[in-house]
Amino acid sequence: MSHRDNILTVTVHQLTDASSGKAVMTYSCYKKLVQRKLINVVRPGKGLDHCALVEYDSLPARFKKRFIEIYGDPYVKKNQEQALRLDTEARTFFEEYVLPDDTHIKGDKIAEFTVNASVLNVLIDMEKTQGVQRRIHGNHTPINWPPIYDACEQLRESEGHTLPKSTARLRDKIREYKREGYACLVSGHLVNGNASKITHEGERYIIALKCCKVPVYNNAQIFAKYNSEAPSRGWKTIGPATLNNFLNRPEIEIQWKGAVIGDTKAKMKYTRMNSTILPELPNSLWYGDGTRLNLYYRAYVDGQYRLATLNVYEVIDAASEVFLGFHISNTENFESLYEAMRNALEFAGCKPYELVTDNQSGTKRADARGWLSKAAVCFRTTAPHQAPAKTIESIFGRFQAQVLHQEWFYTGGNITAKSEKARINREFIEKNIDQLPTYNELVEIYVNARKRWNEMPHPDKKRYAGRSRMEVYQSKVNPEAVPLTDALRRDLFWVTTAKPSTFAANGIWFTVAGEKLQYEVMEEGTTNVPDLRWRGANTGREFYVSYDPHDLSVVRLMTRDQYGDRFVAEARPYVKSHRDLQSQTAEERSFLRQQDERNKIDRIRRKLDLDDLLFEQGMAPEQHGLIDPGLSSLNESRKSYERLLEKAEAQRSAEPAPAEVYPETLGQQEKADSMMLQYDPAAALRRI
Numbered sequence: 001m002s003h004r005d006n007i008l009t010v011t012v013h014q015l016t017d018a019s020s021g022k023a024v025m026t027y028s029c030y031k032k033l034v035q036r037k038l039i040n041v042v043r044p045g046k047g048l049d050h051c052a053l054v055e056y057d058s059l060p061a062r063f064k065k066r067f068i069e070i071y072g073d074p075y076v077k078k079n080q081e082q083a084l085r086l087d088t089e090a091r092t093f094f095e096e097y098v099l100p101d102d103t104h105i106k107g108d109k110i111a112e113f114t115v116n117a118s119v120l121n122v123l124i125d126m127e128k129t130q131g132v133q134r135r136i137h138g139n140h141t142p143i144n145w146p147p148i149y150d151a152c153e154q155l156r157e158s159e160g161h162t163l164p165k166s167t168a169r170l171r172d173k174i175r176e177y178k179r180e181g182y183a184c185l186v187s188g189h190l191v192n193g194n195a196s197k198i199t200h201e202g203e204r205y206i207i208a209l210k211c212c213k214v215p216v217y218n219n220a221q222i223f224a225k226y227n228s229e230a231p232s233r234g235w236k237t238i239g240p241a242t243l244n245n246f247l248n249r250p251e252i253e254i255q256w257k258g259a260v261i262g263d264t265k266a267k268m269k270y271t272r273m274n275s276t277i278l279p280e281l282p283n284s285l286w287y288g289d290g291t292r293l294n295l296y297y298r299a300y301v302d303g304q305y306r307l308a309t310l311n312v313y314e315v316i317d318a319a320s321e322v323f324l325g326f327h328i329s330n331t332e333n334f335e336s337l338y339e340a341m342r343n344a345l346e347f348a349g350c351k352p353y354e355l356v357t358d359n360q361s362g363t364k365r366a367d368a369r370g371w372l373s374k375a376a377v378c379f380r381t382t383a384p385h386q387a388p389a390k391t392i393e394s395i396f397g398r399f400q401a402q403v404l405h406q407e408w409f410y411t412g413g414n415i416t417a418k419s420e421k422a423r424i425n426r427e428f429i430e431k432n433i434d435q436l437p438t439y440n441e442l443v444e445i446y447v448n449a450r451k452r453w454n455e456m457p458h459p460d461k462k463r464y465a466g467r468s469r470m471e472v473y474q475s476k477v478n479p480e481a482v483p484l485t486d487a488l489r490r491d492l493f494w495v496t497t498a499k500p501s502t503f504a505a506n507g508i509w510f511t512v513a514g515e516k517l518q519y520e521v522m523e524e525g526t527t528n529v530p531d532l533r534w535r536g537a538n539t540g541r542e543f544y545v546s547y548d549p550h551d552l553s554v555v556r557l558m559t560r561d562q563y564g565d566r567f568v569a570e571a572r573p574y575v576k577s578h579r580d581l582q583s584q585t586a587e588e589r590s591f592l593r594q595q596d597e598r599n600k601i602d603r604i605r606r607k608l609d610l611d612d613l614l615f616e617q618g619m620a621p622e623q624h625g626l627i628d629p630g631l632s633s634l635n636e637s638r639k640s641y642e643r644l645l646e647k648a649e650a651q652r653s654a655e656p657a658p659a660e661v662y663p664e665t666l667g668q669q670e671k672a673d674s675m676m677l678q679y680d681p682a683a684a685l686r687r688i
Contacts, residue, residue, distance in 0.1 A: 008074055008129070009042050009053040010067065024066045033060075057133040073147050090117035093182045099190055106190075112162055113185045119161045120177045123148050127174075145171070197236045198246055202226070210247060211259035219244060278318055278391065280463075282473045283481040285318040286352040286376065287392035288341060290332035290360065293446060294400050296409040296429060298436035305433050309411055312446070313337055315344035317352075318391050320473035321458065323399075323450045324348055328443060332360055334368040335513045338549065341375055342493055351482040351492075354378040366498045374492055377482065402456070403449045409436055493548055496558065496565065500542035503535075507574045508557070510545045519545075519555055519571040528575050530595070532602045543568065597644070600634060604648040607631055 015024045025033075033039045039059060045052035056074055059067065067074075091114045094105050105113070126148050149167050156163070164170045176184045198206070209222045217225065220240075227237045246252060258266035279285050290313040299308035313336045315325045325344030329336040337357070345351065355376035357363050363372065363381060373379045404410050409429060429436075437445060458464040458472050467475070482488070501510050507520035521538075523531045543557040544565065554572055558565040577588040584592075607630070614620040621628045636644065 007042055007133070008056045010056050010059075010074070012045065012052045012054065014071065015054065015063070015067070022066075022070070024063050024070060055133070057130065073150055085118065086114055087118045087121055090114045090182050094186070097183075097186060099186075105186070109187075109190065113182070115159050115161045116163055116185050117177075117182055119152065119155050119159065119163060120174060122155070123152055123174060124178070126151060197238055197242060199235055201233070202230070202235045203246070203252070205229070206243065206246065207252065207256050210256040213259075219247065280319055281476055281478040281480075282317055282319050282322075283348055283350055283352045283478040285354045285356065286315055286324065286344065287318055287395075288313065288315045288337065288355065288357040289392045289396070290314075290336065291396055292411070293328060293442075294404050294411040295407055295442055295445065296411055296436055297439055297442040298433055299439070305436075307430065307433060307436070310439075310442070311336070313340040314392070314396075315340050316392050316395055317348075317473055320469050321395055322454050322469045322473040326446075326450065328446070334363070334365055335549070337363065337368065338371065338495065341372070342550075345375065345484060345492065348481075349484050350478075351484065351488070352376045353478065353480045354380070356380055356382055358382050368498075371492075371495055377480065398459075399449075399453055403453050407445065407449075408432075493550070494546050494556075495549060496544050496546045500544050500560070502540065502542050503538050503557075505539065508543060508545065508571065510547075512547065512549060512552070517552065518574040520574050521557070521569045521571050527572055528591070530575065530598075532598060534569060536602065536606065538568075545571075600636070600644050601648050601651065603631060603634070604644055605651055608648060608652060 012027075012030060016027045016030055017023055030039075034041060040055040041052055042055050043053040056064070056067075091110065094110045094113045097105055099105065127143055130143050145167065149170065152163060152170060153165075155161060156165075164173055173184070206222060206226060209217050209225055223238075223240050223243050226235075226243070229235075230237050247256070254266075254270055257269065290311055293310045293312040296307050296309060298305040300306075301308075310328050310330060311332050313327050313329070313332060314323055316322065317324055324347050325340045325342070327336045327339035327343065341355075353376065355372060355378070357372065357379075359381050363369060369379075400410075454470045454473075455468050457466050458469050464472050484492075497510050501508050507518050509516055509518055511517070521531045521534045523529045542559075544560055545555050546558055546565075547555040552573070554570050557568045557571055559568055560566070575591065577592055578584045611620065611628075615623065634641065
């Protein structure tokens with residue numbers, strides 16, 4: 001049997017061979033059928049290995065029956081060859097098919113439905129082939145279904161399809177397949193029957209109960225509450241498994257998870273995480289963050305040694321994982337951040353291209369954000385409650401696990417750590433408090449631990465082939481990092497207060513690292529002579545204070561408007577003296593006397609200026625028959641007052657210093673002229 005031009009053919013030898021005991025027909029019968037054109041000869045015989053081929057479907061029914069008895073059904077054999085070819089389009093359809101409950105078909109069912117579709121394709125091909133052959137020969141008899149049913153059952157044994165066994169139902173399925181395609185093969189039993197018991201309104205009610213806070217329901221209470229309400233609302237009652245399966249469906253769980261476990265944890269589970277590539281160049285990205293210094297030390301509190309810990313703020317280079325700068329303190333604040341960042345900038349010798357910190361208290365101040373914006377080309381803060389997105393969090397964890405845990409006084413990892421290495425033997429540590437390091441020893445231990453970390457091989461062995469973190473950091477120069485010049489150091493390391501302070505009679509006050517500092521403006525060229533004229537013009541005015549936390553010997557007073565900060569004056573620490581005579585030094589007593597006199601002169605000068613103004617405008621008390629009390633609180637004798645008055649007048653009438661002061665008499669001038677190396681008559685005449 002073979003195919004020729006899509007026609008199933010048999011050879012004359014197969015029809016006339018009697019070696020099996022009987023033949024389909026005799027050769028003479030074959031010749032008569034050909035002569036009468038009762039069978040179709042597709043190819044005439046032309047010698048050896050080129051025998052005649054007869055169309056199988058053109059054989060009379062009695063000869064087909066004999067042929068099947070001897071050789072078997074040729075259509076079944078054709079089907080067995082084609083059944084192995086699965087319908088790839090059917091498989092794609094079933095893989096993408098979405099069930100009514102918004103789920104996809106499972107893998108084993110996809111394979112089953114694909115085989116069923118492939119078998120139906122073969123059966124339909126057999127039906128079409130019969131129809132085509134009948135039309136060619138003008139035969140309008142119905143399709144011969146028994147061979148198709150037989151082929152279906154043989155494919156059931158070989159391929160394991162699940163099509164109907166009943167001939168009537170099989171024909172119905174074939175007709176349905178022709179109308180609806182692959183979809184008719186999807187079983188309705190695949191949808192969860194229990195889930196379908198819950199209506200849309202019931203689903204919303206269950207989710208609301210799960211999220212309810214007043215009161216809070218557990219699943220058992222939700223089950224009872226729902227079933228008690230179901231009859232009155234026209235819903236079917238459900239079982240505990242149905243409720244649990246419904247709540248655990250991913251598309252349902254996401255709706256109530258945030259209300260039950262909190263938005264932060266829900267975000268960690270459901271929000272898509274970005275996958276980023278770390279930089280290759282050093283100083284392209286720095287991270288700054290504060291954490292607990294995970295080592296205990298002994299602190300002397302209330303007459304005994306107690307376990308104590310500290311906080312540390314670290315600045316880390318993301319590309320090399322090198323610890324650049326740090327600062328140890330009791331709390332995480334801007335001062336700690338500033339010291340760590342300044343330490344890192346001095347170590348690196350340049351500003352990074354990008355600086356990233358968290359949103360903790362140290363960065364919330366306006367002056368802190370302003371200073372951090374100057375410390376890098378780009379500055380930004382990370383999103384809160386997103387630890388996996390922070391490289392520095394991962395580095396801290398590995399630093400603790402690989403280096404700090406080696407110390408017996410290690411505090412252990414974070415409270416959420418699950419590793420046994422993150423646990424500590426608290427009883428052992430408390431029994432050995434006397435052996436814990438002191439504060440200074442702890443700082444030295446931590447510095448050495450950071451050094452060990454920086455000298456350890458970089459974890460990216462593929463890119464850096466065992467080189468240490470410090471070697472990776474020092475191996476390249478980032479062209480975008482800004483070198484740290486002296487001018488840039490002054491701009492970077494000076495900090496401006498977030499709020500202005502008022503210059504008052506006792507100077508100007510501002511706070512640095514929790515300590516209130518007092519400053520005042522001195523006369524030009526001096527460091528301890530207060531400038532009373534500047535005071536008179538600026539007392540009561542607000543100033544922002546710019547200062548270097550490492551050098552507080554001088555600060556700068558600034559005013560601010562829409563155009564920025566403007567420098568006004570430098571200020572120095574307020575001059576202070578002991579109050580009691582026993583403690584006062586000679587210098588302090590001299591300063592107090594001089595300052596007292598200068599204050600009185602300044603008061604008198606201001607009063608004289610005011611009197612002149614009032615007389616000029618006709619508003620003086622004396623011009624209206626009244627008596628001016630003057631400076632009644634000055635409490636000076638007449639002689640002393642006159643002396644102070646003369647000095648005040650001298651200050652008011654002070655002119656610019658002369659270029660040259662001439663001798664008082666002509667004789668003195670002649671003496672001066674005789675001492676000159678070259679005599680200038682014109683100059684001498686000018687002096688007379």
